[in-house]
Amino acid sequence: MMSRKIVILILIFLNITFLHAQVKFENPQINAESKVLFTVNHKLGGTVSYKTLFMADATQSESTRILTCFPEKMELLSNGSVLQVRNRYGTARYSVADSTLSWIKREDSIPADAKAMLPQAVSPDGKWACFVKKTDAASGELYLKNMSTLEEFLLNDKCDFDYDEVPAKWAGDGSVFVYEKAGNLYFGDPKAIYQKVQMGEEFRKIGEGTINCVQWANGKYLIYINRDLVYKISAKELYTRGLYSPVVGIGIVIGRLPIGFDSHKDKFWVSPQVNQIVTVSANSVISSYKINGTASSYFTSVYSKPFKDISASAVDYDVFFCSDGSQILWVNLIGLLDGKRNSSVYRLSSELKELIRVENATRPLLSPDGRKIVFASQKFAFVYDLGTWLELGRISGEKVYSYAWSGSNLLYIGGESTVREWKAENNRFSKDGKMLFLSSANTAFWKPNAENIVCAQSATNKATFYDYDPFKNVWQTSADDSRTSFEFMKKAEVSVYAVQNARYRVYTGLTDNKLYENALYIRNFSGNGTSYAVYPETVKPSDERKKLALIFDAIDSADGLTHILAVLANYDIKATFFLNGEFIRRYPQECKQIIESGHDCASMYFSVTDLTEKGFIIDENFIRRGLARNEDEFYAATGRELSLLWHAPFYKANNEIKKAGELSGYKYIEAGRLSLDSYTLEKAADGKKWYLSARDLVKLYVDSAEPDMIIPVTVGLSDGTRRDFLYEKLSLLIGDFLDFGYEFKLVRDLK
Template identity: 40%
Template sequence: MKKTNLLNYLLGTIILVSASSVYAGVKLDDIDVASDDRLLFTAEQKVPGVAEYKSLYCTKLGDEKITSDPVLLTCFPERMELLDEGKILQIRNKDGLSRYSTEEGKITKVDDGNHGKTLRTFPIASSQDGKWYCTVNPVKKATGNLVLVNSKTLLQKVLVENVDLDYSSMKVKWAPDGKALLYENNNSVYFATPDAVVKNLQVNENFRKIGEGSIDSVQWTQDKKIIYLKDDVVYCIEQNELYTRGLYSALVGNGKIISRLPVEFNCLTDKFWCNGKGNRIAVISRGNILSIYTVGIEEKNAHAKVDLICPLTEVAGTSLGYEMFWTADGKALLWNDSMDYADNEKTGTIYSVENNMAVVAKASRSIAPVMSPDNRKLAYTDNGALKVFDLSSMLETASYDKESVISVAWAGRNALYIGGKKTVGFFNVLTKESNILFLSSVDKAYWNAGFIVTKISDEKGFYCYDAEKNIWVPYRIPDVELSAKDKNGRYRAYVGKATNAKYDNTIFVRCLSGKTYTYSVFPDAMKETCNGRKVALALDAMENSEGLGKVLHVLSEYGIKVTFFLNGEFIRRYPEKTRLIANSGNDCGSLFYTAADLVENNFVIDASFITRGLARNEDEYFAATKKELTLLWHAPYYHDTQLIRTSGNTAGYEYVSAFSKFSDRTTYERSQEKAEPYKSASEIINGMVEGLEDGMIIPVCIGKANGTRKDYLYEKLDLLIAAILESGYEITDVQGLK
C-alpha cells in the first residue's frame, strides 16, 4: 500500500462528521496521537434499537482547535442493498450513506440529504436490477416525501408528498423487470414508470390508478402481471395494459376477473402474497387465519379453490408479524416472528403450509429473512449467526458464525454480502469461504509506522486502513505490542467531562509548546444544555390485545420502561398476555375492573363503587400474575370527575391524567358522527412531538377501536419513541416523572 497523506485524501472522499451530528449518549475514547499531530479516537454509538458499536475517527490537531473536522473510517451495516446490477453494495447507518464498488473494491461516502435527521435508518424498496429505488425523505418526525432515486446518479423525483414514515416496510412494489412500480397514495394504488418520472413525462396520477385499496392489495407475478384484490374479487392486470386501463378505467374496469374469494379481503387488516405464476395466493386475515387458494379458473365468477385454511392460534407466544415465501418449485412457506410467553424472547419460525402448518426451522432474535434471487434459499440469523436454508430440501445448507450478523444482501444465487458487527464481507454459500471487504467497527486502533492498524480478533488478525480505497486490508506487523500515545511533543489529548447532555464525555487537547491553551475537539460538548426533560409513556390495555407483542418487542429493543395500565376486562380475557406484561419489567397500574365509560349518563357511581372496583382489579391481577399493581390508576378513556379521582385517593391510589388533544380512538365513523377531526397515527405523532413538554404523559392504547381506522398509534410506537428521543427528551414510566 502506498503511504499517502491520509488526512488530505480522506477530506476529499469521506463525508465530514460535525459535532452536531453526534447523538446523545456518545462516548469518546481510545485516543492515539501520532507524531505528525493526527488524532485517532473512537465514538461508541448508543442508538436505541441499533446494536452498539464503536466507530473510528481521525482528525488533525491545531494550536487552538482541530484543523479539520473528524473523519469516519469505519462503516456500520445497519442496512445494506445491492444496486446497479450488482456493481454497488450500499451501506446505510445514522452516519450517512456509503457505497462499496464491487468492481473497484472501493468505498465512497455519499450525501443523500438525510444525514443526521433521524436516529435510525428507514428501509428502501429497490428494483430487482438495482437501477432504481424508492425511499421516504423525512420532512416531519413521522411523515416525509416518497421519492424515486436513480441508483447511479442519485437523481431524486418526488412521487408522493406527506406519506407515513415506517421503520419496517415501504409502500412500494417493483415489477420484476424494474420498468414499473406500484405505490400507495390516499387509500388507492397507482403505478409509475421510472423513465417517465425522471423525464417529467408521467401522465396525471388520476390516469395511473390501479384501484382503491392499500399496497397490500396488489402483488406482481414473475411474468409482470399484477394480481389485485378488491373485496372478494381477484383481478389480473397485464403490465402492458397499465396505461390503457388507467385512461379508460371507467369503461374497462379494474382488470380481468380471474376468481372470487369466499371471504372479502380487507386492505386495512389483511395481507396477501401470490406465487410467481399468479395462480396461487395466500391471505392472512386480521393476523389470525391463513388461507391459501388456487385462482385463475376460467369461469368469470368462479370461486377460488381452497387449498388450506389454518388458524394461526398454534403459533407459540404472541405474534410480531408474518411473511410469506413462495419457493422456485411452488411451495408455500410462512415465516412468523413471535415473542415467547415464558421468556419474552423473539423467535422466528419457518412453517411449511402446503397441507398443514408444520415447523421446519426456528431461529432466535433473527434479522428479517431474505430470499435468494432464484427463490431457492432463505438467509436469516439465529442468535447472531447467519443461516442459509435450502427451500427444496428444507435443510440448513450453510452457516457463518464468526461474528454477530446485522444485515445481509444476496450477491447472486450462491453468494452473500454479510454485514457483521465487526466486518463486512463476502460469503460463498457453496464453498463456505469468506473474505473481509472492510470494517464495520473497531474496539481500538493504533498508529504504526504511519499506518492506522487494528486487531479484529485472534483468528482474523490485524488490518490496516487503505486510504486510497477507504477500506481495510490484512496487515502483518512485527512481533511487538501495539500501544497508544496520548501525546507527542506539541499536544496532549485526554478524555474529560462534557457539559452538553448530548455527550457522555469529550476529548480535550492541550498545547504543550508555545501558547498554553486547552480546547475540546467538539466545541458543542462544552455548551450548556437543558438537562432532565422527561416524558412518560402510558400503555393502556383495555379490551383487545392486538399488537401487544410488537409493543413489548419495541420497548425491549429501545431499552425503555413504561407504565402499563391494565383493565379488568383485559386481565380476564388474556391472562397469559397479562403475565407477559407483568414479567416484562414494566410498571403496571390499574385501569379499573370494567371498560365502561364511567361518566356516561347511564352510570350512577359513588365512592364505594370506585374503591370496590379498584380492589377487584387488584385481586384479578394478582390471581393472574402473583404480583401486585402499582398504586397508580386512571378511569377508562381518561374520562373522570372530581368524585372519581378523590375516591381513588381514599383507596390509596394516585390518579394519572394524560395528554388528550389527539387520540387514535377517533374512527372514521366517530369523526362523522361527532364532528371530531380524524388524524392518522403519523399525524398524531407529529402533533404530539410539536407540543412536547417536560413531565407530559403520553397515552397509547393497545388494540383496535370499535370502528374503522387506517392505522393506530401502537402500530407506530417505534416511530413515536424515536421522535421523542430525537426531540431531546428522556422517556420513563409515570413514577419516573416524580
C-alpha cells in the first residue's frame, strides 16, 4: 500500500499542476466593524505572479479597496514629483510631497485572464507620454497623452502594435518627440498639439524610415540614419528644416557608414557629444566608429567584429558611452549548455574586455547625467559608476521588477514585497532604502481589539511588520514590538483568522466559473441568512480557459533560436521543438540549449526530405530507421531522449507514413498541411500565393483561433528569403493570445 507521505506528495503535485493558471482568494478575515480583509493570488501563465491585499465592506456600503500595489511597470511624472505604478488592476500614483498613494484608474473586478503590460514612452519631464491603443491583433492607434489632464491626442490612426516598444522617442528635455507613421518619421511638439496650433505633418517630416533610424544625443541633437548617410539635426532647427527642407535639406550630413543600415534588423547608439557611434548589425556584428564630421567621408572604424561567446548565444545589446571615449557594452545571453540567462558587461574601445558576468539580470537603466547605471540580479539591485565600473551601492532582500531614476542620486526600486526610495550621499548609495508602500502581501491580519491592519513580510526567516495608513493608502514599519506581532500572527494562523463577527461570516467556496479556483462569499446572519459573492463575476458559470500550443520547427537553420528562447522565457511558456536530423548535426550545442531551457524536443525525421515525393520507396522499415537515427543523434548531442512525438518535414505525410511512425511508438502531430512562415519570396514569385508577412501571419492565427489550436513557427531558413519571420513577432503572437484568454500548453497536453 502506498504510504501516506507519498499520497500527500502526489496530491500536492496534482494540485499545483491543476492550479497553474488559476486565480485564488485566500485568508479571508472580518473585524467587528464588518470590514473584510483578503488576498488574491494570481498564478497566470505569461505574467508575474503575486498576492494582492484587498479590503471589502460586508455591508456593501463602501467599495472594495486595494491595499497593496505591485510595480509591474513604473514611470516618473511631473518632474519627478509623482511615481506612477501600473499593474493588472490599473494605474496608481504616489505623491512624493505628501506620501500618498491613489488609484487613478482601476479594474472593478478581479481580472481572470493574463494581460501583458503595454509599454509607454514617457517624456523625461514626465508631463507627456506616447502609447499605442490596440485595434486588432497586429495594429493600433498612436496617441499622445497629457499625464496631468489625461487628455489624449491621436497621432497615427494606423500603426504597428507591439508589446515591447512604442514607435516614438523623446528629446532629453521633453520639448519635442519623433514618431513613426506609414514608413516615414515626423517630429511633434506636445505643447503645440495640446494648444491645437501644431503645423501640418507635411511640414514636420524628417524623412523615410522606422523609429530605429533615429536617436537623440544629449537632448539637443537628433541623429538620423538613411541607408548609409548619417544626419545631425539640431532640435531648435526642426521647424525651420521642416518648412524649408526642399531648400536646406534634412540636416547636416556628418558621415557615412561603410555598410547600409537596416532599420528592421540593426540598431545604433550615439554619444552625447556626437563624436562616436556604435552599431549592431543583424544582432551579431558590433562596430564602433569615430565621427569625423566630414559629409563625404566614411566614419573611422575603431572596432568591428562579430560578437562571439563560446558558452552562450546573444539575445540583445545595450551600449553606454563613457567620458574617456570607451563604451560599456551590455550583452544579454542564453547559455548553450545550461540554458541559463546571463548578462556580460564589456568595455569596448579598440578591443572587447569583459568586466563582469551577471546571472539573470534585468535590463540596465542609465541615470539622467549619463554617469551611472542600475540593474538587478537575483534579490539585489546594483548601481555602478559607468566610467570606472565600480559598484556604488547595492540593496538586497527581494526580487526587483522595475526601477526609475529621479535625478542622478535617487532611485525608486519596485520589488516583489515593497517599493522603496533609494538615495545616494557623497556619490554612494545606502545599504537600505526607505519603504514607500507594499507591493504584495504574504500575511495580513487585523490587530487585536482594533481596526488597524498589520502585514507581515518575511525574508530569511525574519518577519518585518507594517501598519496600514488608511488616509494615505500606504504602509509604515510597525512601532509595536515585533515579537508580540509575530506571536499574534501565529495564533491567528492557528485559528484560521477571524472569519465571523456578530452579523457576518466570510469564507471561500466553490464556483462554477472555471477561470477562478474559488470565490469569496459573505454570509449575512440577519433575515433569511443569505450569502453573496463579493465579486459576482467570479461565480458566473464559465468554461475552462482555452488552450493552445506553440511548436517550433528547426529544419537546418538556428537563426531565430536565441530570440525564440528569450521570448518564451520572458513569458514563462514551455513549447515543443521538432528537430530535423540536419539541425541536430549542424547545431548540437543549440539542441542542448533548447532542452536545458526546459522545452520538449521531438522528431522531424533524420533528413530534410519530402517523404511524399515520387521516387522514394517509403515503407515501415524506412520510417522506423529514420526516426531511430534521429533519436541516436539527439542522444549523442544532448545525453537526453527525444519525446515520442513527430511530424514529417514540411508536414508532408500520408496515412502510410503516419501509420509507420505509430508502429514505432510515435504520435504524429498535425499542424495543418502548410507551415506558412516557411514560404519565401522565391516561392511567391513562382506563382504560389501563400506568402504572408509576419504581422499578417499573427493576425491570421489570432483571427482563426480555436481551442486546442497548434501554431507552427519555423526557427530559421537556410534556403530562400523573407522580408521578416514569424519568430520576430513571437512576443506579439503570445501577447495577443493571452489578451484573448488563452493558456499555452505543451502540445502533448492538448486534447
